[in-house]
Amino acid sequence: MNNILKRTLLPSLMAASLAGVTLVPAKPAAADDQVLRDAGIGAxxxxxxxxxxxxxxxxxxxxxxxxxxxxxxxxxxxxxxxRNRSVVQDVGVGAGASAVTGVITGDSKDTLGNAVDGAAVGAAIHLLTK
Structure with a gap:
């Protein structure tokens, strides 16, 4: 009896676990694509x-x-x-993030320029992903 249960349940359990492992990450992949797209646009x-x-x-x-x-x-x-993105928010977050990143990377002598670059990034992302 024990062998019969092993032969019938184990393959089903393995198939279910493999299906669960391969199907669960399918949803976050779309979010990762959006982050990579926006990071590429920003770069x-x-x-x-x-x-x-x-x-x-x-x-x-x-x-x-x-x-x-x-x-x-x-x-x-x-x-x-x-879908209701705010251009003010995108430009503001871009300016702030670029200014902070400039300080972290050692480019703190041109904080205003970094903020301007970040504002341009925020505006570009807003326009291209609308």
Whole structure:
């Protein structure tokens, strides 16, 4: 009797556990795509604004822009309705996140410039993901 139960229940249990493992992470993957999209938009935008302003460290600008884009995405994730995004919120969060990230990465001599770059990132994300 014990062998019969093992032969019938174990394969079903294994199939159910494998299905649960593969289907559960399917929902958060869409959220990760949005964060990666906004981080990418932020990185590209901050590299461009850094080049326009003459701030020549491309990698540093890309890091600040990526973090800023993720922060803007996170701020919009806190809202109940993601479709009614606020341009003021996106620009403000972008400016603040870029200024703080600039201080952390050692680019604290140009805090206002970092805030301007972050505001541009927030505006770009708002326009491109509307």
């Amino acid at each position: 590209v935008t901050n590299v461009v604004t850094g080049a326009i302003r003459g701030n020549g460290r491309v990698l540093n600008n890309a890091v600040k822009g990526g973090v800023t884009g993720a922060a803007v995405n996170g701020a919009n994730g806190l809202r109940n309705n993601r």
